[in-house]
Amino acid sequence: MTMMNYNKFKQILNETIFEKSKADLLTKIANSPSRYIGLFRPTKPKAKLLQNLLQSHEIRFGDAFEIIIEEYLRIIGYEILPKTLKYDDDYLNVDQCFKKNKMIYFIEQKVRDDHDSTKKRGQIENFEKKLSRLLKIYGENIIGIFYFLDPELKKNKNYYEKELLKINKDYNVETFLFYGQDLFNYLDYKNIWSEIIRYLEKWKKEIPELPEINFDLDAKHTFEEIKDLDTLVFRKLFTDDIIFQEILLTLFPENKTLKLLYEYFLTKDLTIYKNLANILSKRIMY
Secondary structure: OOOOOHHHHHHHHHHHHHOOHHHHHHHHHHHOHHHOOOOOOOOOHHHHHHHHHHHHHHHHHHHHHHHHHHHHHHHOOOEEOOOEEEEOOEEEEOOEEEEEOOEEEEEEEEOOEOOOHHHHHHHHHHHHHHHHHHHHHHOOOEEEEEEEOOOOOEOOHHHHHHHHHHHHHHHOOEEEEEEOOHHHHHOOOOHHHHHHHHHHHHHHHHOOOOOOOOHHHHHHHHHHHHOOOOHHHHHHHHHOHHHHHHHHHHHOOOOHHHHHHHHHHHOOOOHHHHHHHHHHHHHHOO
16 A cells, blocks of 8 residues: 655655755855865865765755655654744754654654764754653653664664663653664554655666766756855855866856856846856856
8 A cells, every 4th residue: 555656755855855955065165165175185176076965965865754754644644743842042853743642752863873972972862852842842741762764774772772761761751762664663554664665766766876066967957946045155156266167167067057147147136246247257258
């Protein structure tokens, strides 16, 4: 029995992982150009750009699966609760928070259990902080779950089990550590995990081997994604000779996207856009 349509599953992954990745990359370049260029780096700018996109996609994969798991929870009848919690003068964001039959479920969700010792302690502290806030909001009818998607990596399993047991006793709440299918076995929807695996295998066959760093291959789409970046970002990118020559001409080798930006800037009333258009016209010899 299919729970979620594959096209919906794929859409969530593609939109979360790949949409806006170009805009984010340009912003990072503008804010920290030394991460991409300089003598004291073992990689050339093109390799560093590729590395950055790969890292970004890894992070966004986790974000996409927060959406996917929430969608499955909604499909099987759980009420999705607010994920932003006020904590003193700060705000905490939980990965999953949902309700059924007066029971509140809270999930701290990660892709894989491969953290070092410092990170794993921080993860548990973060879990406890969020649980403490939820108890003040909902009372003790809470179940806390620490969940890793990847069932193959269980580096800190013993540590997490010990710490969750302490939390269980001190707070009088049920706590669980789950990997992969464990979560759906617990929710009594075992078929969801097999569907996730089947869809992931299909999706991975459809995506490219490596991210494309020639953003001019789909200039119109790239333009739509980046055209409304802060003018400060464009100013930093266009006025620095090294950034433009070593990075922007790698990303926009045919000047197609840059020409679309030039035409767009000319339609704007603010002086900064006129100046950006003037800089670009000299850069690309429009």
